[in-house]
Amino acid sequence: MINKLFAVYYGPQGITLLAHFQNLIALLTTLPNSGINVGLIRHLAQHEPDSASYRSYFWMGLSLNLLTFLGGIAAIILFPAFFLERFSQEIPVQPGITEFWIFLCLFVLLLLHLFWLSVLLAKQALRAYVYLSLLTSVISIGVTWWAVGRVELSSALVLFLTGQSISGLVGMAVVIFKGLVPRWQWGWSPDVVRNLGKFLVMALSTLVGAKLIDFVVRELAIQQFSMVETGLWQSVVKISDSYTMVYVSILGMVYYPKIAALLPQPQALQVYVKSIFYLLVPALAVGLLIFWWQRDFFIQLLFHREFLAARDLMNYQVLGDFLKMTAWVLSYIITVQARVKLYILTQLGSGLLYVTLVACLMPLLGIEGLPIAYAVRYGVFLVFHLYLFRSYFLKA
Structure with missing residues (x-):
């Protein structure tokens, strides 16, 4: 549906930039979601929420999610021409510091949404998982439906991200209600870091071998x-x-x-x-x-x-x-x-x-x-x- 809306109102050029923007989102979320969260599903599934092991994996997983995300943001800041050039051509006014922080908060909420989904999946709370995923889709489509045709293409892309990010707050409420958030525990367990690190390294290869490659191939196509x-x-x-x-x-x-x-x-x-x-x-x-x-x-x-x-x-x-x-x-x-x-x-x-x-x-x-x-x-x-x-x- 979102593809349809962008296609009708913005044409093939809109689809190209939508794909580029979604690819940019994937570059920021692949390490947390396809790496750490995949490892969490495996290890959280083996322990009860009141166990020490569950607490270790839960809080370490959340910490590593945020660290890897910040690493992705740092890469974009260091190489803005590579990642943001196509978008800057569509934005008549360069965003200021306020817009940057809003954008960053939206990405953090999206990151949290993906984390809550992995926790629900690990504990086989499939009904809540499906409902939360469905809610995300409905909100994204609703926000995008309202935005396309009324705002510039660049603004429509940001609102698309907003629709996906709102579920980060809803997901938090669902996970807390189900008693899947353990009490706070701080500390770096070598075994936990090692176990999650394996999946993080595998996700890094996916980031380079799939997401980054797709970004590069699309750039080659646009140039050709x-x-x-x-x-x-x-x-x-x-x-x-x-x-x-x-x-x-x-x-x-x-x-x-x-x-x-x-x-x-x-x-x-x-x-x-x-x-x-x-x-x-x-x-x-x-x-x-x-x-x-x-x-x-x-x-x-x-x-x-x-x-x-x-x-x-x-x-x-x-x-x-x-x-x-x-x-x-x-x-x-x-x-x-x-x-x-x-x-x-x-x-x-x-x-x-x-x-x-x-x-x-x-x-x-x-x-x-x-x-x-x-x-x-x-x-x-x-x-x-x-x-x-x-x-x-x-x-x-």
Whole structure:
């Protein structure tokens, strides 16, 4: 819905800047959310809220969330031209110190919202998790609906962030009400830092190999083509992100906690992963084929008729999505096992391959080279994981 609103009122250029802004948010939240919070889900799930271990992980996790976030802010302040150049072109008046602090507070609230979600998920409070996520979506859509067409594009982006951040306060109330906030405890436990640090290091490779790479590739596309052409490609990517987000949510709520629980039982883990793999892959293939067949309908539903020019880009994008979503069933095993070196290798190697393919294919094939590079990247990614976990599928 948010993509639709930006597409209708601001066109392909608006979609390009929305994607860039969301990518900037991801750069600031990947280390806390995809690193520390993932580790918290694993470790908080093993302890009761009144235990010393739960208190240690909870407060250490919250502290590390804030520290890594401040590190991200420092990186943006040090390299403003790289991160903010595209936005500054759309802002007629440079923001002052008051606007900066407001912006910073919104990001902190968003960070807290993601932290509360991880606590709820760790304790399997799925109803509260779903309601809080739904509330965030409703508020974001409502605020954006009011803003688009009435304010400048830059202001609409800030209000979009506001809609996502409000749930940080609501989430705090929910977690406190459920008794999941332990009493204050200060102190750096080496074991806790080490355990959460593994996930933080893995998230760092995701930050560089995925989020930062996406930012760089979009910059390359804008320089090679235009904001409009890049916006058409980004509309395809955003449609992909829409159904991929649903898939990731299901894996995160159901699959990840289950394989984490089965870690001490290798044989049972293999049986479960194999069964899920054979169940999901055909379902993914059928679902994505239906989507591809009706891609014109979905482009107009989620964006606007002028974005139909991007329909041919959907071919390789859908293929890449199938390969990526299939590989994720196996790559989650690496995450839950906290195999740090292997995880870093796959993330950085995949990101480097993608940039190399984009640099080679974009001048030769034009804008179509971007989804082709994406599909090849995840084809290699899938083959690697199939080889790595081949014992899961070979008969004993």
